[in-house]
Amino acid sequence: MDKAILEVHNLSRSFGALRACDEVSLTLKAGEIHALIGPNGAGKSTLIKMLAGEIEPDSGDILLDGKSLRGVPAHKRVHQGLARTFQVSSIIPEYSARQNLFLALMGASGSPLGFFTRTSTDTALTKPAAALLDEFDLSMRADIPAANISHGERRQLEVALAVALQPRVLLMDEPMAGMGTDGTAALTSRLQELKQRVPILLVEHDMEAVFALADTLSVLVYGQIIASGTAAEIRSSRAVRDAYLGHGKS
Amino acid sequence: MRRETLFNFTLAGGLLGLAIVAWFVDEPFVITLLTKVFIFAIAGTGLNLALGNGGLVSLGHAAFFGIGGYAMAILASHAQSFEPMVIGPLTFDGTKSMPVIWLVAILASAFAALLIGLLSLRTSGVYFIMITLAFAQMIYYFAISWPAYGGEDGISIYVRNNFPGLNTLDPIQFFGLIALLLVIVLWLSSTLVRSRFGVALDATRQNAQRVTSVGLSPFTIRLIAFVISGAITGLAGALYADLNRFVSPSMLSWQVSGEIMVFVILGGVARLFGPLAGAALFIGMEHYLGGISEFWQFWLGLLLLIVVLWGRGGLLGVVAGERRHG
Ligand SMILES: Nc1ncnc2c1ncn2[C@@H]1O[C@H](COP(=O)(O)OP(=O)(O)O)[C@@H](O)[C@H]1O
Numbered sequence A: 001m002d003k004a005i006l007e008v009h010n011l012s013r014s015f016g017a018l019r020a021c022d023e024v025s026l027t028l029k030a031g032e033i034h035a036l037i038g039p040n041g042a043g044k045s046t047l048i049k050m051l052a053g054e055i056e057p058d059s060g061d062i063l064l065d066g067k068s069l070r071g072v073p074a075h076k077r078v079h080q081g082l083a084r085t086f087q088v089s090s091i092i093p094e095y096s097a098r099q100n101l102f103l104a105l106m107g108a109s110g111s112p113l114g115f116f117t118r119t120s121t122d123t124a125l126t127k128p129a130a131a132l133l134d135e136f137d138l139s140m141r142a143d144i145p146a147a148n149i150s151h152g153e154r155r156q157l158e159v160a161l162a163v164a165l166q167p168r169v170l171l172m173d174e175p176m177a178g179m180g181t182d183g184t185a186a187l188t189s190r191l192q193e194l195k196q197r198v199p200i201l202l203v204e205h206d207m208e209a210v211f212a213l214a215d216t217l218s219v220l221v222y223g224q225i226i227a228s229g230t231a232a233e234i235r236s237s238r239a240v241r242d243a244y245l246g247h248g249k250s
Numbered sequence B: 001m002r003r004e005t006l007f008n009f010t011l012a013g014g015l016l017g018l019a020i021v022a023w024f025v026d027e028p029f030v031i032t033l034l035t036k037v038f039i040f041a042i043a044g045t046g047l048n049l050a051l052g053n054g055g056l057v058s059l060g061h062a063a064f065f066g067i068g069g070y071a072m073a074i075l076a077s078h079a080q081s082f083e084p085m086v087i088g089p090l091t092f093d094g095t096k097s098m099p100v101i102w103l104v105a106i107l108a109s110a111f112a113a114l115l116i117g118l119l120s121l122r123t124s125g126v127y128f129i130m131i132t133l134a135f136a137q138m139i140y141y142f143a144i145s146w147p148a149y150g151g152e153d154g155i156s157i158y159v160r161n162n163f164p165g166l167n168t169l170d171p172i173q174f175f176g177l178i179a180l181l182l183v184i185v186l187w188l189s190s191t192l193v194r195s196r197f198g199v200a201l202d203a204t205r206q207n208a209q210r211v212t213s214v215g216l217s218p219f220t221i222r223l224i225a226f227v228i229s230g231a232i233t234g235l236a237g238a239l240y241a242d243l244n245r246f247v248s249p250s251m252l253s254w255q256v257s258g259e260i261m262v263f264v265i266l267g268g269v270a271r272l273f274g275p276l277a278g279a280a281l282f283i284g285m286e287h288y289l290g291g292i293s294e295f296w297q298f299w300l301g302l303l304l305l306i307v308v309l310w311g312r313g314g315l316l317g318v319v320a321g322e323r324r325h326g
């Protein structure tokens, strides 16, 4: 339970004069959900982007299973087991949910793309896609363009795409955003289940969900981690209350 | 049957039928015109892969068309003059064999597309349009100032190249050969589009971020598409040079890039038969309107404007009653 899979060491990144992430360190262990909370603009998404390899850190290091990810491009990090979901749903709009999953499964396989076999009849894609659609309650809406499914369904698809990659670490950037109470509750229990399979670094604004799910919490304010600990520790921390919990969550 | 499919069959059948009628009533000029349409359709099908499926607006496909043309002319000119070409310590005889020429044209234009793609695919949008145009212009000026192969005057080939078992100088036989190649290229294109690669390519056009986040490299996918696209257009260039038995730097000019793009846009971007429909419409207008009015390009421009402003799906979009690329 306590082996660190993902280690972040003193990661920093500035945009001009703005230090979006300032010497951030944290670890993610097997079987846990590590929640990252903090006000808007704290640098949470910037951290996720650096972990995923979409932007370069100015300094610091990221270790996956003790191996540095420095210089590893974003798409190769996926093959090493790092998957992420986006704060704003990022799907292929003209593709159906099923075709979106085909794409993810193609990426997950890690093998070169074929030029001649039709995807629509390729059982290596159709079978796992159908299973995932079922698991994520998307079967009824599987074949209309993903641009036309509801916001809640798109959020589900977003998670399904990450799960399709069979990651070893899941980075989730505000998966509950705009989900409504029912959706949030459903996703909460889904993540509860999911963390048995894959540890999750969870950025989330919904405090109820965070306290229900998180084994460990870190609080990020102005790019710095001001507190880290168990849910109980964070809840009772003065510094955290002053800096964050006391204010509106915007 | 879907309306688009029905239209595709009608279009292809109509053009083939027209060629056969022209053969019976002995109108070789019409057959030659149709041959030109089919060759341009092959060139457009190549571009469509990059432009339509990949969203890569290349204004430099004349480079590949011209390289294909020069590949043909260089090989055939050495064969007709019986002077082997000398590259360093190696010497090669030229050849008049179409299959060999096609292979060389495909490989040469694919290699050019690889180099141009490696450099230009790091940019996007207007920059990509400009950099592809710039590369094509560089090759154009290179051809003009290359005296060994005709410079500005180009190269004439006296007799059309050979294909086993055919008399390629007979217009209907040459047309049949081109028609067969068009069928193969269309089959290849439709197969590619439905394959894993095609699915990833279209996804890259729509949302590259998502493609990256599932572990695929948009750059590599685009590069492969650009190379295949250039290779197909290069093949068309070799065929076009063979049709005219002549090649000159004008095959490499930016107007040719523009025309190939016009075929695609007129016919319907990302539609399998779009380039064929566009090329048929273009050549038809050029020939028939060109006979009536010197300003046929004005009418072409007007038509293009209408297509771009109101019928983004091109001719086939109007037929199918829907748009691609929402
Ligand atoms: N690409 C960028 N260029 C400039 N500033 C950026 C960029 N990305 C994020 N920022 C800034 O960095 C800070 C942190 O942003 P972000 O990581 O998105 O915060 P959070 O996800 O915690 O709300 C914000 O002030 C934001 O405006």
Ligand SMILES: [Mg+2]
Pocket (backbone or CB within 6 Å): A044, A045, A046, A087, A173
């Ligand atoms: Mg954010």
